Amino acid sequence: MPEKKQDTYQEFIKGLWRDNPVFVQVLGMCPMLAVTNSAVNALVMGGATFFVLVASSFFVSSLKNWIPKQVRISTYIIIIATFVTVTDFTLQALMPVVHKELGAFIPLIVANCMILGRQEAFASRNSVRLAVVDALGMASGFLFALFSLGAVREILGEGALFGFKLFSDDFEPWVIMILPPGGFITLGLLLLLFNWLKERKDRLVAQLDEMEIEPRFRS
Amino acid sequence: MNELVWIFISALLINNFVLAYFLGLCPFLGVSQRLETAFRLGLATIFVMLITALCAWFLNTYILIHAPYLRLISFIVVIASTVQFIEMVIKKMSPGLFRALGIFLPLITTNCAILGLAIFATNKGYGFIEGMVYALGAGLGFTLALVLMAGIREETELAEVPRLIKGTAMNLIIAGILSMAFMGFAGLFSAA
Numbered sequence: 168m169p170e171k172k173q174d175t176y177q178e179f180i181k182g183l184w185r186d187n188p189v190f191v192q193v194l195g196m197c198p199m200l201a202v203t204n205s206a207v208n209a210l211v212m213g214g215a216t217f218f219v220l221v222a223s224s225f226f227v228s229s230l231k232n233w234i235p236k237q238v239r240i241s242t243y244i245i246i247i248a249t250f251v252t253v254t255d256f257t258l259q260a261l262m263p264v265v266h267k268e269l270g271a272f273i274p275l276i277v278a279n280c281m282i283l284g285r286q287e288a289f290a291s292r293n294s295v296r297l298a299v300v301d302a303l304g305m306a307s308g309f310l311f312a313l314f315s316l317g318a319v320r321e322i323l324g325e326g327a328l329f330g331f332k333l334f335s336d337d338f339e340p341w342v343i344m345i346l347p348p349g350g351f352i353t354l355g356l357l358l359l360l361f362n363w364l365k366e367r368k369d370r371l372v373a374q375l376d377e378m379e380i381e382p383r384f385r386s
Numbered sequence: 387m388n389e390l391v392w393i394f395i396s397a398l399l400i401n402n403f404v405l406a407y408f409l410g411l412c413p414f415l416g417v418s419q420r421l422e423t424a425f426r427l428g429l430a431t432i433f434v435m436l437i438t439a440l441c442a443w444f445l446n447t448y449i450l451i452h453a454p455y456l457r458l459i460s461f462i463v464v465i466a467s468t469v470q471f472i473e474m475v476i477k478k479m480s481p482g483l484f485r486a487l488g489i490f491l492p493l494i495t496t497n498c499a500i501l502g503l504a505i506f507a508t509n510k511g512y513g514f515i516e517g518m519v520y521a522l523g524a525g526l527g528f529t530l531a532l533v534l535m536a537g538i539r540e541e542t543e544l545a546e547v548p549r550l551i552k553g554t555a556m557n558l559i560i561a562g563i564l565s566m567a568f569m570g571f572a573g574l575f576s577a578a
């Protein structure tokens with residue numbers, strides 16, 4: 168039993184950090200750069216993607232024995248599109264202001280290659296429980312990435328976070344950060360940071376290897 | 387007429403799909419290694435975009451009036467199957483054209499730029515001709531961005547770059563600078 172728990176935990180943490188869909192796999196960028204000009208927008212978009220990914224993973228994994236192999240991709244897309252439509256209408260009813268700001272980018276969650284990728288690579292081959300855990304991890308990783316991007320852009324571009332001013336009045340906002348180029352550049356720099364962290368960890372592991380330290384201390 | 391020119395220029399330069407809307411980033415970063423391939427992918431995208439605009443217009447005018455909540459699902463299904471059908475026709479009719487566009491066609495269908503085009507054109511309420519002009523502008527804009535990016539990337543291959551930043555990180559920063567340059571076009575119409 169403890170081994171199984173470990174397994175679940177591994178699947179979850181994999182999506183959140185080690186195989187983070189944005190920073191490590193560089194997937195699903197199309198919708199994410201456009202809407203991350205403020206932390207709130209980023210959170211709503213992340214939440215919408217979260218719901219769609221978890222719900223479709225659950226469905227695909229439950230139905231995996233009934234989906235014919237030849238038309239599996241189209242089936243996944245239709246399942247995803249159904250949940251995106253649900254999300255779209257729900258947001259429109261509950262948060263009309265944010266929905267207007269995100270505009271056409273909510274329906275575009277369908278085309279997020281990260282979601283389809285998880286269905287094909289994981290949900291269609293694993294038990295419902297593992298598929299949901301994997302989806303939870305990946306979606307949290309995506310949410311985390313969106314939020315970091317949105318927060319950095321809002322802090323630098325407007326000098327605020329969630330609309331609260333962070334700096335004194337003589338702070339000159341970097342308007343470029345909330346415009347499209349800022350999205351590209353911020354994501355580029357965040358990827359650079361991730362590469363650096365990964366490289367540093369690899370170096371540490373290599374050093375530990377040389378010192379022949381027990382493998383169980385390595386993560 | 388003036389209206390059409392505006393739609394075209396806006397989709398081509400000011401609201402460039404890649405550099406202002408961040409649509410179609412996957413091929414933009416993935417297939418911009420060689421100028422030649424980038425150009426062919428661009429051509430294939432223009433082609434698919436025109437078909438998409440046609441499908442979207444048809445669905446909106448004749449079918450979705452009765453069931454607007456099916457919009458997303460029917461866009462995806464109809465566009466993907468039409469493109470696949472046309473791919474088969476091209477394969478039969480013109481093997482040369484098929485070799486040039488071929489492998490890209492099925493990939494492009496799942497590209498968010500295609501779906502984005504259909505949704506934007508619907509939201510803006512474009513008719514048939516406006517939709518086609520919009521698709522042409524967007525497709526050419528995508529090709530332009532892709533070809534510029536591929537040209538720059540071919541040059542950077544010879545440059546000495548720190549190992550850490552090589553790859554996607556550097557490409558994204560290049561894209562950011564390109565996007566900054568394209569922002570300059572925003573003044574094109576407000577000044578006139």
